[in-house]
Amino acid sequence: MDYTYDPENIFAKILRGDIPNQTVFENDHALAFRDIAPQAAVHVLVIPKGPYVSLDHFARDASADEQVGFMQAVAAVSESEGVDAGFRAIANTRSHGVQEVPHFHLHILGGQQLGPMLPK
Numbered sequence: 001m002d003y004t005y006d007p008e009n010i011f012a013k014i015l016r017g018d019i020p021n022q023t024v025f026e027n028d029h030a031l032a033f034r035d036i037a038p039q040a041a042v043h044v045l046v047i048p049k050g051p052y053v054s055l056d057h058f059a060r061d062a063s064a065d066e067q068v069g070f071m072q073a074v075a076a077v078s079e080s081e082g083v084d085a086g087f088r089a090i091a092n093t094r095s096h097g098v099q100e101v102p103h104f105h106l107h108i109l110g111g112q113q114l115g116p117m118l119p120k
């Protein structure tokens with residue numbers, strides 16, 4: 001797999017502070033912010049601060065500290081966003097997964113009853 005990272009992607013610009021975001025949570029290794037086009041009452045994106053293009057890239061190459069920091073951000077979002085009734089976490093990956101932004105991000109969707117995982 002080619003995991004070449006494009007430093008001009010939109011989430012890299014958010015991490016550099018070039019583009020504003022609505023931050024929900026931040027730690028040393030991850031940033032969580034509201035999706036600009038929410039698809040549920042709660043729609044937060046959790047991203048690592050490191051240059052990882054996809055979930056599999058992050059899982060393969062991120063350090064243990066980065067992976068723990070990322071998952072701690074997921075925990076913080078799930079606690080702060082009022083999704084005790086449940087939520088869905090989605091990592092769209094590359095072409096078949098319809099990934100638009102080539103910086104690993106986990107969508108956290110909830111705050112309402114969600115439909116089937118995939119359209120029938």
Ligand code: 5GP
Binds near residue numbers: 019
């Ligand atoms: P993907 O299709 O790559 O899994 O999801 C990319 C997500 O990023 C989409 O849900 C889209 O609405 C969101 N997005 C794209 N550009 C921006 C932006 O500039 N700011 C924020 N907050 N979200 C963005």
